[in-house]
Amino acid sequence: MSDLFNVSSSPHVRAKVSTNRIMLYVIISLLPATIFGIVNFGARALLLIVATIIACVLSEWIFEKIVHKKSTISDLSAVVTGLLLALNLPSTLPVYQAVIGGVFAIVVVKMLFGGLGQNFMNPALGARCFLLISFTGSMTSFTYDGVSGATPLAIIKDGGSYDTMSLFLGTHAGTIGETSILCLLIGAIFLLAMGVIDLRIPGTYLITFVVFIILFSGHGLDGNYIVEELCSGGIILGAFFMATDYVTSPITPRGKIVFGICLGCLTGIFRLFGASAEGVSYSIIFANMLVPLIERVTIPNAFGVIKEKKKKEAKANE
Structure with missing residues:
Protein backbone atom coordinates (compact mmCIF):
# COMPACT_ATOMS: atom_id res chain seq x y z
CA MET A 1 0.00 0.00 0.00
CA SER A 2 1.21 3.43 -0.89
CA ASP A 3 1.54 6.36 1.49
CA LEU A 4 1.81 8.83 -1.38
CA PHE A 5 -0.56 11.77 -1.44
CA ASN A 6 -2.64 11.95 -4.60
CA VAL A 7 -3.46 15.54 -5.48
CA SER A 8 -4.95 17.32 -8.44
CA SER A 9 -3.11 19.52 -10.88
CA SER A 10 -2.26 23.10 -9.85
CA PRO A 11 -3.31 25.66 -8.82
CA HIS A 12 -3.76 24.36 -5.27
CA VAL A 13 -5.81 26.03 -2.58
CA ARG A 14 -4.69 25.60 1.02
CA ALA A 15 -7.46 25.25 3.58
CA LYS A 16 -7.44 25.04 7.36
CA VAL A 17 -10.27 22.52 7.43
CA SER A 18 -9.15 18.97 8.32
CA THR A 19 -10.47 15.55 7.33
CA ASN A 20 -11.92 14.85 10.75
CA ARG A 21 -13.63 18.26 10.76
CA ILE A 22 -15.29 17.48 7.40
CA MET A 23 -16.34 14.05 8.64
CA LEU A 24 -17.74 15.61 11.80
CA TYR A 25 -19.83 17.96 9.66
CA VAL A 26 -21.14 14.98 7.69
CA ILE A 27 -22.05 13.16 10.90
CA ILE A 28 -23.88 16.24 12.19
CA SER A 29 -25.73 16.61 8.88
CA LEU A 30 -26.91 13.00 9.12
CA LEU A 31 -28.21 13.32 12.68
CA PRO A 32 -31.74 14.54 11.74
CA ALA A 33 -32.28 11.53 9.43
CA THR A 34 -30.63 9.19 11.97
CA ILE A 35 -32.77 10.37 14.88
CA PHE A 36 -35.92 10.21 12.76
CA GLY A 37 -34.99 6.69 11.64
CA ILE A 38 -34.64 5.55 15.24
CA VAL A 39 -37.96 7.14 16.22
CA ASN A 40 -39.65 5.78 13.08
CA PHE A 41 -38.35 2.20 13.25
CA GLY A 42 -37.59 1.78 16.93
CA ALA A 43 -34.73 0.35 18.97
CA ARG A 44 -33.90 -2.15 16.21
CA ALA A 45 -32.71 0.72 14.03
CA LEU A 46 -30.51 2.06 16.83
CA LEU A 47 -28.99 -1.40 17.31
CA LEU A 48 -28.08 -1.66 13.61
CA ILE A 49 -26.58 1.84 13.57
CA VAL A 50 -24.39 1.10 16.60
CA ALA A 51 -23.41 -2.32 15.23
CA THR A 52 -22.31 -1.04 11.81
CA ILE A 53 -20.35 1.89 13.26
CA ILE A 54 -18.52 -0.40 15.72
CA ALA A 55 -17.86 -2.96 12.97
CA CYS A 56 -16.38 -0.29 10.68
CA VAL A 57 -14.20 1.34 13.33
CA LEU A 58 -12.91 -1.97 14.70
CA SER A 59 -12.25 -3.34 11.19
CA GLU A 60 -10.12 -0.31 10.33
CA TRP A 61 -8.23 -0.41 13.64
CA ILE A 62 -7.54 -4.19 13.46
CA PHE A 63 -6.52 -4.07 9.79
CA GLU A 64 -4.03 -1.27 10.45
CA LYS A 65 -2.63 -3.19 13.42
CA ILE A 66 -2.12 -6.27 11.27
CA VAL A 67 -0.31 -4.37 8.49
CA HIS A 68 1.62 -2.21 11.00
CA LYS A 69 0.16 1.00 9.72
CA LYS A 70 -0.59 4.13 11.73
CA SER A 71 -4.16 4.17 13.01
CA THR A 72 -6.52 6.51 11.15
CA ILE A 73 -9.75 5.93 13.07
CA SER A 74 -9.46 9.43 14.56
CA ASP A 75 -10.31 10.97 11.16
CA LEU A 76 -13.90 9.72 11.70
CA SER A 77 -14.19 8.39 8.14
CA ALA A 78 -14.95 4.88 9.44
CA VAL A 79 -17.72 6.31 11.62
CA VAL A 80 -19.23 8.06 8.58
CA THR A 81 -19.04 4.84 6.56
CA GLY A 82 -20.75 2.86 9.31
CA LEU A 83 -23.47 5.46 9.75
CA LEU A 84 -24.16 5.76 6.01
CA LEU A 85 -24.26 1.98 5.65
CA ALA A 86 -26.75 1.68 8.52
CA LEU A 87 -28.98 4.36 7.04
CA ASN A 88 -29.11 2.30 3.84
CA LEU A 89 -30.30 -0.85 5.60
CA PRO A 90 -33.82 -2.04 6.49
CA SER A 91 -34.41 -2.02 10.23
CA THR A 92 -35.29 -5.73 10.17
CA LEU A 93 -31.88 -6.84 8.86
CA PRO A 94 -30.14 -9.38 11.14
CA VAL A 95 -27.33 -7.73 13.10
CA TYR A 96 -24.69 -10.21 11.93
CA GLN A 97 -25.40 -9.28 8.30
CA ALA A 98 -24.99 -5.59 9.11
CA VAL A 99 -21.65 -6.38 10.79
CA ILE A 100 -20.51 -8.34 7.72
CA GLY A 101 -21.42 -5.32 5.61
CA GLY A 102 -19.36 -3.01 7.84
CA VAL A 103 -16.32 -5.28 7.64
CA PHE A 104 -16.67 -5.54 3.85
CA ALA A 105 -16.96 -1.76 3.48
CA ILE A 106 -13.77 -1.06 5.40
CA VAL A 107 -11.52 -4.02 4.63
CA VAL A 108 -12.42 -4.85 1.04
CA VAL A 109 -13.60 -1.54 -0.44
CA LYS A 110 -11.44 0.89 1.53
CA MET A 111 -8.32 -0.57 3.19
CA LEU A 112 -7.28 -3.11 0.55
CA PHE A 113 -7.07 -0.24 -1.93
CA GLY A 114 -4.87 1.85 0.35
CA GLY A 115 -7.26 3.49 2.80
CA LEU A 116 -9.02 6.84 2.71
CA GLY A 117 -8.36 8.63 -0.57
CA GLN A 118 -7.47 5.45 -2.48
CA ASN A 119 -10.81 3.61 -2.72
CA PHE A 120 -12.46 3.75 -6.14
CA MET A 121 -16.06 3.42 -4.95
CA ASN A 122 -18.09 4.61 -1.98
CA PRO A 123 -17.45 2.03 0.79
CA ALA A 124 -20.95 2.23 2.28
CA LEU A 125 -22.62 1.71 -1.10
CA GLY A 126 -20.17 -1.01 -2.05
CA ALA A 127 -21.14 -2.84 1.14
CA ARG A 128 -24.85 -2.27 0.55
CA CYS A 129 -24.66 -3.79 -2.93
CA PHE A 130 -22.64 -6.70 -1.52
CA LEU A 131 -25.37 -7.30 1.06
CA LEU A 132 -28.09 -7.03 -1.60
CA ILE A 133 -26.39 -9.77 -3.60
CA SER A 134 -25.52 -11.96 -0.59
CA PHE A 135 -28.68 -11.54 1.50
CA THR A 136 -31.33 -10.48 -1.01
CA GLY A 137 -34.29 -11.66 1.05
CA SER A 138 -33.49 -9.78 4.25
CA MET A 139 -32.22 -6.70 2.37
CA THR A 140 -35.52 -6.34 0.48
CA SER A 141 -37.83 -7.08 3.41
CA PHE A 142 -39.36 -3.94 4.86
CA THR A 143 -41.61 -3.53 7.88
CA TYR A 144 -43.32 -0.37 9.07
CA ASP A 145 -45.46 -0.07 12.17
CA GLY A 146 -45.31 -3.82 12.61
CA VAL A 147 -46.63 -4.58 9.12
CA SER A 148 -44.55 -5.99 6.27
CA GLY A 149 -45.17 -4.50 2.87
CA ALA A 150 -43.80 -2.92 -0.26
CA THR A 151 -41.94 0.37 -0.21
CA PRO A 152 -43.55 3.43 -1.81
CA LEU A 153 -41.09 3.21 -4.71
CA ALA A 154 -42.16 -0.39 -5.44
CA ILE A 155 -45.82 0.67 -5.33
CA ILE A 156 -45.14 3.55 -7.74
CA LYS A 157 -43.21 1.25 -10.11
CA ASP A 158 -46.22 -1.10 -10.21
CA GLY A 159 -48.44 1.76 -11.35
CA GLY A 160 -49.79 2.88 -7.99
CA SER A 161 -49.44 6.22 -6.21
CA TYR A 162 -48.48 7.34 -2.72
CA ASP A 163 -49.33 10.26 -0.47
CA THR A 164 -46.65 12.88 -1.13
CA MET A 165 -46.86 14.39 2.36
CA SER A 166 -46.18 10.98 3.88
CA LEU A 167 -43.20 10.63 1.52
CA PHE A 168 -41.87 14.06 2.50
CA LEU A 169 -42.21 13.48 6.24
CA GLY A 170 -41.06 9.84 6.13
CA THR A 171 -43.95 7.92 7.67
CA HIS A 172 -43.63 4.84 5.49
CA ALA A 173 -41.54 1.72 4.91
CA GLY A 174 -37.98 1.97 3.65
CA THR A 175 -34.41 1.88 4.86
CA ILE A 176 -33.55 3.51 8.17
CA GLY A 177 -32.28 6.80 6.80
CA GLU A 178 -33.94 7.32 3.43
CA THR A 179 -37.57 7.87 4.38
CA SER A 180 -37.72 11.44 5.73
CA ILE A 181 -36.96 13.87 2.90
CA LEU A 182 -37.45 16.76 5.32
CA CYS A 183 -34.67 15.52 7.64
CA LEU A 184 -32.35 14.78 4.71
CA LEU A 185 -32.84 18.27 3.27
CA ILE A 186 -32.08 19.82 6.66
CA GLY A 187 -28.79 17.91 6.68
CA ALA A 188 -28.06 18.83 3.07
CA ILE A 189 -28.61 22.54 3.79
CA PHE A 190 -26.15 22.26 6.69
CA LEU A 191 -23.49 20.74 4.43
CA LEU A 192 -24.04 23.45 1.83
CA ALA A 193 -23.85 26.18 4.49
CA MET A 194 -20.59 24.76 5.85
CA GLY A 195 -19.10 24.59 2.35
CA VAL A 196 -18.57 20.83 2.55
CA ILE A 197 -20.46 20.24 -0.69
CA ASP A 198 -21.81 22.37 -3.52
CA LEU A 199 -24.85 21.92 -5.75
CA ARG A 200 -23.04 20.87 -8.93
CA ILE A 201 -23.33 17.11 -8.41
CA PRO A 202 -26.66 16.80 -6.53
CA GLY A 203 -28.31 19.55 -8.56
CA THR A 204 -27.28 18.10 -11.91
CA TYR A 205 -28.15 14.61 -10.71
CA LEU A 206 -31.71 15.50 -9.70
CA ILE A 207 -32.41 17.72 -12.72
CA THR A 208 -31.14 15.06 -15.13
CA PHE A 209 -33.23 12.40 -13.39
CA VAL A 210 -36.37 14.55 -13.63
CA VAL A 211 -35.77 15.21 -17.34
CA PHE A 212 -35.18 11.48 -17.91
CA ILE A 213 -38.44 10.37 -16.27
CA ILE A 214 -40.38 13.11 -18.06
CA LEU A 215 -39.09 11.79 -21.39
CA PHE A 216 -39.24 8.03 -20.78
CA SER A 217 -41.62 7.21 -17.92
CA GLY A 218 -44.80 7.67 -19.94
CA HIS A 219 -46.16 10.13 -17.35
CA GLY A 220 -44.88 13.25 -19.08
CA LEU A 221 -45.09 16.43 -17.03
CA ASP A 222 -47.13 14.82 -14.25
CA GLY A 223 -46.00 16.87 -11.24
CA ASN A 224 -47.35 14.41 -8.69
CA TYR A 225 -45.45 11.51 -10.28
CA ILE A 226 -42.21 13.55 -10.39
CA VAL A 227 -42.53 14.44 -6.69
CA GLU A 228 -43.25 10.80 -5.83
CA GLU A 229 -40.12 9.65 -7.65
CA LEU A 230 -37.95 12.30 -5.98
CA CYS A 231 -39.32 11.71 -2.48
CA SER A 232 -39.26 7.90 -2.52
CA GLY A 233 -36.30 5.56 -2.40
CA GLY A 234 -32.76 6.72 -1.70
CA ILE A 235 -32.24 9.37 -4.36
CA ILE A 236 -32.06 12.34 -1.95
CA LEU A 237 -29.82 10.46 0.48
CA GLY A 238 -27.62 9.37 -2.42
CA ALA A 239 -27.50 12.72 -4.21
CA PHE A 240 -26.41 14.85 -1.25
CA PHE A 241 -24.54 12.45 1.04
CA ARG A 271 -35.75 2.63 -11.97
CA LEU A 272 -37.80 2.62 -15.16
CA PHE A 273 -36.39 -0.38 -17.01
CA GLY A 274 -34.67 -2.48 -14.34
CA ALA A 275 -36.14 -5.41 -12.43
CA SER A 276 -35.72 -3.60 -9.10
CA ALA A 277 -37.65 -0.48 -8.14
CA GLU A 278 -34.49 1.26 -6.83
CA GLY A 279 -31.25 2.01 -8.63
CA VAL A 280 -29.42 4.75 -6.75
CA SER A 281 -26.74 2.55 -5.17
CA TYR A 282 -25.78 0.84 -8.42
CA SER A 283 -25.88 4.14 -10.30
CA ILE A 284 -23.41 5.80 -7.94
CA ILE A 285 -21.05 2.82 -7.99
CA PHE A 286 -21.09 2.64 -11.81
CA ALA A 287 -20.49 6.40 -11.99
CA ASN A 288 -17.65 6.08 -9.44
CA MET A 289 -15.85 3.77 -11.87
CA LEU A 290 -16.21 6.37 -14.62
CA VAL A 291 -14.58 9.13 -12.57
CA PRO A 292 -11.00 8.67 -13.92
CA LEU A 293 -12.28 8.93 -17.49
CA ILE A 294 -14.51 11.89 -16.65
CA GLU A 295 -11.62 13.77 -15.04
CA ARG A 296 -9.33 13.00 -17.99
CA VAL A 297 -11.67 14.59 -20.51
CA THR A 298 -12.78 17.51 -18.33
CA ILE A 299 -9.46 18.66 -16.84
CA PRO A 300 -9.09 22.41 -17.43
CA ASN A 301 -6.26 23.71 -19.59
CA ALA A 302 -3.29 25.17 -17.74
CA PHE A 303 -3.02 28.96 -17.81
CA GLY A 304 -1.52 30.13 -21.12
CA VAL A 305 -1.76 26.77 -22.90
CA ILE A 306 -4.48 27.85 -25.34
CA LYS A 307 -2.64 31.04 -26.29
CA GLU A 308 0.62 29.15 -26.80
CA LYS A 309 -1.15 26.56 -28.93
CA LYS A 310 -2.58 29.28 -31.16
CA LYS A 311 0.89 30.80 -31.60
CA LYS A 312 2.30 27.46 -32.72
CA GLU A 313 -0.55 26.95 -35.16
CA ALA A 314 -0.01 30.46 -36.60
CA LYS A 315 3.73 29.77 -37.11
CA ALA A 316 2.95 26.44 -38.76
CA ASN A 317 0.65 28.19 -41.24
CA GLU A 318 3.26 30.80 -42.22
Missing part, protein backbone atom coordinates in the same frame (compact mmCIF):
# COMPACT_ATOMS: atom_id res chain seq x y z
CA MET A 242 -22.91 9.76 -1.13
CA ALA A 243 -22.57 11.02 -4.70
CA THR A 244 -20.69 14.04 -3.26
CA ASP A 245 -18.04 11.87 -1.59
CA TYR A 246 -14.71 13.68 -2.19
CA VAL A 247 -12.74 10.51 -2.92
CA THR A 248 -15.07 8.89 -5.45
CA SER A 249 -16.40 11.94 -7.32
CA PRO A 250 -14.68 14.22 -9.87
CA ILE A 251 -12.70 17.23 -8.68
CA THR A 252 -13.05 19.27 -11.88
CA PRO A 253 -16.07 21.64 -12.15
CA ARG A 254 -17.10 20.30 -15.56
CA GLY A 255 -16.45 16.77 -14.36
CA LYS A 256 -18.97 17.21 -11.55
CA ILE A 257 -21.61 18.23 -14.08
CA VAL A 258 -20.87 15.21 -16.29
CA PHE A 259 -20.86 12.98 -13.21
CA GLY A 260 -24.29 14.28 -12.18
CA ILE A 261 -25.68 13.71 -15.67
CA CYS A 262 -24.40 10.12 -15.64
CA LEU A 263 -26.00 9.55 -12.24
CA GLY A 264 -29.36 10.94 -13.35
CA CYS A 265 -29.46 8.84 -16.51
CA LEU A 266 -28.32 5.65 -14.79
CA THR A 267 -30.84 6.04 -11.98
CA GLY A 268 -33.60 6.64 -14.52
CA ILE A 269 -32.60 3.53 -16.48
CA PHE A 270 -32.47 1.32 -13.38
Whole structure:
Protein backbone atom coordinates (compact mmCIF):
# COMPACT_ATOMS: atom_id res chain seq x y z
CA MET A 1 0.00 0.00 0.00
CA SER A 2 1.21 3.43 -0.89
CA ASP A 3 1.54 6.36 1.49
CA LEU A 4 1.81 8.83 -1.38
CA PHE A 5 -0.56 11.77 -1.44
CA ASN A 6 -2.64 11.95 -4.60
CA VAL A 7 -3.46 15.54 -5.48
CA SER A 8 -4.95 17.32 -8.44
CA SER A 9 -3.11 19.52 -10.88
CA SER A 10 -2.26 23.10 -9.85
CA PRO A 11 -3.31 25.66 -8.82
CA HIS A 12 -3.76 24.36 -5.27
CA VAL A 13 -5.81 26.03 -2.58
CA ARG A 14 -4.69 25.60 1.02
CA ALA A 15 -7.46 25.25 3.58
CA LYS A 16 -7.44 25.04 7.36
CA VAL A 17 -10.27 22.52 7.43
CA SER A 18 -9.15 18.97 8.32
CA THR A 19 -10.47 15.55 7.33
CA ASN A 20 -11.92 14.85 10.75
CA ARG A 21 -13.63 18.26 10.76
CA ILE A 22 -15.29 17.48 7.40
CA MET A 23 -16.34 14.05 8.64
CA LEU A 24 -17.74 15.61 11.80
CA TYR A 25 -19.83 17.96 9.66
CA VAL A 26 -21.14 14.98 7.69
CA ILE A 27 -22.05 13.16 10.90
CA ILE A 28 -23.88 16.24 12.19
CA SER A 29 -25.73 16.61 8.88
CA LEU A 30 -26.91 13.00 9.12
CA LEU A 31 -28.21 13.32 12.68
CA PRO A 32 -31.74 14.54 11.74
CA ALA A 33 -32.28 11.53 9.43
CA THR A 34 -30.63 9.19 11.97
CA ILE A 35 -32.77 10.37 14.88
CA PHE A 36 -35.92 10.21 12.76
CA GLY A 37 -34.99 6.69 11.64
CA ILE A 38 -34.64 5.55 15.24
CA VAL A 39 -37.96 7.14 16.22
CA ASN A 40 -39.65 5.78 13.08
CA PHE A 41 -38.35 2.20 13.25
CA GLY A 42 -37.59 1.78 16.93
CA ALA A 43 -34.73 0.35 18.97
CA ARG A 44 -33.90 -2.15 16.21
CA ALA A 45 -32.71 0.72 14.03
CA LEU A 46 -30.51 2.06 16.83
CA LEU A 47 -28.99 -1.40 17.31
CA LEU A 48 -28.08 -1.66 13.61
CA ILE A 49 -26.58 1.84 13.57
CA VAL A 50 -24.39 1.10 16.60
CA ALA A 51 -23.41 -2.32 15.23
CA THR A 52 -22.31 -1.04 11.81
CA ILE A 53 -20.35 1.89 13.26
CA ILE A 54 -18.52 -0.40 15.72
CA ALA A 55 -17.86 -2.96 12.97
CA CYS A 56 -16.38 -0.29 10.68
CA VAL A 57 -14.20 1.34 13.33
CA LEU A 58 -12.91 -1.97 14.70
CA SER A 59 -12.25 -3.34 11.19
CA GLU A 60 -10.12 -0.31 10.33
CA TRP A 61 -8.23 -0.41 13.64
CA ILE A 62 -7.54 -4.19 13.46
CA PHE A 63 -6.52 -4.07 9.79
CA GLU A 64 -4.03 -1.27 10.45
CA LYS A 65 -2.63 -3.19 13.42
CA ILE A 66 -2.12 -6.27 11.27
CA VAL A 67 -0.31 -4.37 8.49
CA HIS A 68 1.62 -2.21 11.00
CA LYS A 69 0.16 1.00 9.72
CA LYS A 70 -0.59 4.13 11.73
CA SER A 71 -4.16 4.17 13.01
CA THR A 72 -6.52 6.51 11.15
CA ILE A 73 -9.75 5.93 13.07
CA SER A 74 -9.46 9.43 14.56
CA ASP A 75 -10.31 10.97 11.16
CA LEU A 76 -13.90 9.72 11.70
CA SER A 77 -14.19 8.39 8.14
CA ALA A 78 -14.95 4.88 9.44
CA VAL A 79 -17.72 6.31 11.62
CA VAL A 80 -19.23 8.06 8.58
CA THR A 81 -19.04 4.84 6.56
CA GLY A 82 -20.75 2.86 9.31
CA LEU A 83 -23.47 5.46 9.75
CA LEU A 84 -24.16 5.76 6.01
CA LEU A 85 -24.26 1.98 5.65
CA ALA A 86 -26.75 1.68 8.52
CA LEU A 87 -28.98 4.36 7.04
CA ASN A 88 -29.11 2.30 3.84
CA LEU A 89 -30.30 -0.85 5.60
CA PRO A 90 -33.82 -2.04 6.49
CA SER A 91 -34.41 -2.02 10.23
CA THR A 92 -35.29 -5.73 10.17
CA LEU A 93 -31.88 -6.84 8.86
CA PRO A 94 -30.14 -9.38 11.14
CA VAL A 95 -27.33 -7.73 13.10
CA TYR A 96 -24.69 -10.21 11.93
CA GLN A 97 -25.40 -9.28 8.30
CA ALA A 98 -24.99 -5.59 9.11
CA VAL A 99 -21.65 -6.38 10.79
CA ILE A 100 -20.51 -8.34 7.72
CA GLY A 101 -21.42 -5.32 5.61
CA GLY A 102 -19.36 -3.01 7.84
CA VAL A 103 -16.32 -5.28 7.64
CA PHE A 104 -16.67 -5.54 3.85
CA ALA A 105 -16.96 -1.76 3.48
CA ILE A 106 -13.77 -1.06 5.40
CA VAL A 107 -11.52 -4.02 4.63
CA VAL A 108 -12.42 -4.85 1.04
CA VAL A 109 -13.60 -1.54 -0.44
CA LYS A 110 -11.44 0.89 1.53
CA MET A 111 -8.32 -0.57 3.19
CA LEU A 112 -7.28 -3.11 0.55
CA PHE A 113 -7.07 -0.24 -1.93
CA GLY A 114 -4.87 1.85 0.35
CA GLY A 115 -7.26 3.49 2.80
CA LEU A 116 -9.02 6.84 2.71
CA GLY A 117 -8.36 8.63 -0.57
CA GLN A 118 -7.47 5.45 -2.48
CA ASN A 119 -10.81 3.61 -2.72
CA PHE A 120 -12.46 3.75 -6.14
CA MET A 121 -16.06 3.42 -4.95
CA ASN A 122 -18.09 4.61 -1.98
CA PRO A 123 -17.45 2.03 0.79
CA ALA A 124 -20.95 2.23 2.28
CA LEU A 125 -22.62 1.71 -1.10
CA GLY A 126 -20.17 -1.01 -2.05
CA ALA A 127 -21.14 -2.84 1.14
CA ARG A 128 -24.85 -2.27 0.55
CA CYS A 129 -24.66 -3.79 -2.93
CA PHE A 130 -22.64 -6.70 -1.52
CA LEU A 131 -25.37 -7.30 1.06
CA LEU A 132 -28.09 -7.03 -1.60
CA ILE A 133 -26.39 -9.77 -3.60
CA SER A 134 -25.52 -11.96 -0.59
CA PHE A 135 -28.68 -11.54 1.50
CA THR A 136 -31.33 -10.48 -1.01
CA GLY A 137 -34.29 -11.66 1.05
CA SER A 138 -33.49 -9.78 4.25
CA MET A 139 -32.22 -6.70 2.37
CA THR A 140 -35.52 -6.34 0.48
CA SER A 141 -37.83 -7.08 3.41
CA PHE A 142 -39.36 -3.94 4.86
CA THR A 143 -41.61 -3.53 7.88
CA TYR A 144 -43.32 -0.37 9.07
CA ASP A 145 -45.46 -0.07 12.17
CA GLY A 146 -45.31 -3.82 12.61
CA VAL A 147 -46.63 -4.58 9.12
CA SER A 148 -44.55 -5.99 6.27
CA GLY A 149 -45.17 -4.50 2.87
CA ALA A 150 -43.80 -2.92 -0.26
CA THR A 151 -41.94 0.37 -0.21
CA PRO A 152 -43.55 3.43 -1.81
CA LEU A 153 -41.09 3.21 -4.71
CA ALA A 154 -42.16 -0.39 -5.44
CA ILE A 155 -45.82 0.67 -5.33
CA ILE A 156 -45.14 3.55 -7.74
CA LYS A 157 -43.21 1.25 -10.11
CA ASP A 158 -46.22 -1.10 -10.21
CA GLY A 159 -48.44 1.76 -11.35
CA GLY A 160 -49.79 2.88 -7.99
CA SER A 161 -49.44 6.22 -6.21
CA TYR A 162 -48.48 7.34 -2.72
CA ASP A 163 -49.33 10.26 -0.47
CA THR A 164 -46.65 12.88 -1.13
CA MET A 165 -46.86 14.39 2.36
CA SER A 166 -46.18 10.98 3.88
CA LEU A 167 -43.20 10.63 1.52
CA PHE A 168 -41.87 14.06 2.50
CA LEU A 169 -42.21 13.48 6.24
CA GLY A 170 -41.06 9.84 6.13
CA THR A 171 -43.95 7.92 7.67
CA HIS A 172 -43.63 4.84 5.49
CA ALA A 173 -41.54 1.72 4.91
CA GLY A 174 -37.98 1.97 3.65
CA THR A 175 -34.41 1.88 4.86
CA ILE A 176 -33.55 3.51 8.17
CA GLY A 177 -32.28 6.80 6.80
CA GLU A 178 -33.94 7.32 3.43
CA THR A 179 -37.57 7.87 4.38
CA SER A 180 -37.72 11.44 5.73
CA ILE A 181 -36.96 13.87 2.90
CA LEU A 182 -37.45 16.76 5.32
CA CYS A 183 -34.67 15.52 7.64
CA LEU A 184 -32.35 14.78 4.71
CA LEU A 185 -32.84 18.27 3.27
CA ILE A 186 -32.08 19.82 6.66
CA GLY A 187 -28.79 17.91 6.68
CA ALA A 188 -28.06 18.83 3.07
CA ILE A 189 -28.61 22.54 3.79
CA PHE A 190 -26.15 22.26 6.69
CA LEU A 191 -23.49 20.74 4.43
CA LEU A 192 -24.04 23.45 1.83
CA ALA A 193 -23.85 26.18 4.49
CA MET A 194 -20.59 24.76 5.85
CA GLY A 195 -19.10 24.59 2.35
CA VAL A 196 -18.57 20.83 2.55
CA ILE A 197 -20.46 20.24 -0.69
CA ASP A 198 -21.81 22.37 -3.52
CA LEU A 199 -24.85 21.92 -5.75
CA ARG A 200 -23.04 20.87 -8.93
CA ILE A 201 -23.33 17.11 -8.41
CA PRO A 202 -26.66 16.80 -6.53
CA GLY A 203 -28.31 19.55 -8.56
CA THR A 204 -27.28 18.10 -11.91
CA TYR A 205 -28.15 14.61 -10.71
CA LEU A 206 -31.71 15.50 -9.70
CA ILE A 207 -32.41 17.72 -12.72
CA THR A 208 -31.14 15.06 -15.13
CA PHE A 209 -33.23 12.40 -13.39
CA VAL A 210 -36.37 14.55 -13.63
CA VAL A 211 -35.77 15.21 -17.34
CA PHE A 212 -35.18 11.48 -17.91
CA ILE A 213 -38.44 10.37 -16.27
CA ILE A 214 -40.38 13.11 -18.06
CA LEU A 215 -39.09 11.79 -21.39
CA PHE A 216 -39.24 8.03 -20.78
CA SER A 217 -41.62 7.21 -17.92
CA GLY A 218 -44.80 7.67 -19.94
CA HIS A 219 -46.16 10.13 -17.35
CA GLY A 220 -44.88 13.25 -19.08
CA LEU A 221 -45.09 16.43 -17.03
CA ASP A 222 -47.13 14.82 -14.25
CA GLY A 223 -46.00 16.87 -11.24
CA ASN A 224 -47.35 14.41 -8.69
CA TYR A 225 -45.45 11.51 -10.28
CA ILE A 226 -42.21 13.55 -10.39
CA VAL A 227 -42.53 14.44 -6.69
CA GLU A 228 -43.25 10.80 -5.83
CA GLU A 229 -40.12 9.65 -7.65
CA LEU A 230 -37.95 12.30 -5.98
CA CYS A 231 -39.32 11.71 -2.48
CA SER A 232 -39.26 7.90 -2.52
CA GLY A 233 -36.30 5.56 -2.40
CA GLY A 234 -32.76 6.72 -1.70
CA ILE A 235 -32.24 9.37 -4.36
CA ILE A 236 -32.06 12.34 -1.95
CA LEU A 237 -29.82 10.46 0.48
CA GLY A 238 -27.62 9.37 -2.42
CA ALA A 239 -27.50 12.72 -4.21
CA PHE A 240 -26.41 14.85 -1.25
CA PHE A 241 -24.54 12.45 1.04
CA MET A 242 -22.91 9.76 -1.13
CA ALA A 243 -22.57 11.02 -4.70
CA THR A 244 -20.69 14.04 -3.26
CA ASP A 245 -18.04 11.87 -1.59
CA TYR A 246 -14.71 13.68 -2.19
CA VAL A 247 -12.74 10.51 -2.92
CA THR A 248 -15.07 8.89 -5.45
CA SER A 249 -16.40 11.94 -7.32
CA PRO A 250 -14.68 14.22 -9.87
CA ILE A 251 -12.70 17.23 -8.68
CA THR A 252 -13.05 19.27 -11.88
CA PRO A 253 -16.07 21.64 -12.15
CA ARG A 254 -17.10 20.30 -15.56
CA GLY A 255 -16.45 16.77 -14.36
CA LYS A 256 -18.97 17.21 -11.55
CA ILE A 257 -21.61 18.23 -14.08
CA VAL A 258 -20.87 15.21 -16.29
CA PHE A 259 -20.86 12.98 -13.21
CA GLY A 260 -24.29 14.28 -12.18
CA ILE A 261 -25.68 13.71 -15.67
CA CYS A 262 -24.40 10.12 -15.64
CA LEU A 263 -26.00 9.55 -12.24
CA GLY A 264 -29.36 10.94 -13.35
CA CYS A 265 -29.46 8.84 -16.51
CA LEU A 266 -28.32 5.65 -14.79
CA THR A 267 -30.84 6.04 -11.98
CA GLY A 268 -33.60 6.64 -14.52
CA ILE A 269 -32.60 3.53 -16.48
CA PHE A 270 -32.47 1.32 -13.38
CA ARG A 271 -35.75 2.63 -11.97
CA LEU A 272 -37.80 2.62 -15.16
CA PHE A 273 -36.39 -0.38 -17.01
CA GLY A 274 -34.67 -2.48 -14.34
CA ALA A 275 -36.14 -5.41 -12.43
CA SER A 276 -35.72 -3.60 -9.10
CA ALA A 277 -37.65 -0.48 -8.14
CA GLU A 278 -34.49 1.26 -6.83
CA GLY A 279 -31.25 2.01 -8.63
CA VAL A 280 -29.42 4.75 -6.75
CA SER A 281 -26.74 2.55 -5.17
CA TYR A 282 -25.78 0.84 -8.42
CA SER A 283 -25.88 4.14 -10.30
CA ILE A 284 -23.41 5.80 -7.94
CA ILE A 285 -21.05 2.82 -7.99
CA PHE A 286 -21.09 2.64 -11.81
CA ALA A 287 -20.49 6.40 -11.99
CA ASN A 288 -17.65 6.08 -9.44
CA MET A 289 -15.85 3.77 -11.87
CA LEU A 290 -16.21 6.37 -14.62
CA VAL A 291 -14.58 9.13 -12.57
CA PRO A 292 -11.00 8.67 -13.92
CA LEU A 293 -12.28 8.93 -17.49
CA ILE A 294 -14.51 11.89 -16.65
CA GLU A 295 -11.62 13.77 -15.04
CA ARG A 296 -9.33 13.00 -17.99
CA VAL A 297 -11.67 14.59 -20.51
CA THR A 298 -12.78 17.51 -18.33
CA ILE A 299 -9.46 18.66 -16.84
CA PRO A 300 -9.09 22.41 -17.43
CA ASN A 301 -6.26 23.71 -19.59
CA ALA A 302 -3.29 25.17 -17.74
CA PHE A 303 -3.02 28.96 -17.81
CA GLY A 304 -1.52 30.13 -21.12
CA VAL A 305 -1.76 26.77 -22.90
CA ILE A 306 -4.48 27.85 -25.34
CA LYS A 307 -2.64 31.04 -26.29
CA GLU A 308 0.62 29.15 -26.80
CA LYS A 309 -1.15 26.56 -28.93
CA LYS A 310 -2.58 29.28 -31.16
CA LYS A 311 0.89 30.80 -31.60
CA LYS A 312 2.30 27.46 -32.72
CA GLU A 313 -0.55 26.95 -35.16
CA ALA A 314 -0.01 30.46 -36.60
CA LYS A 315 3.73 29.77 -37.11
CA ALA A 316 2.95 26.44 -38.76
CA ASN A 317 0.65 28.19 -41.24
CA GLU A 318 3.26 30.80 -42.22
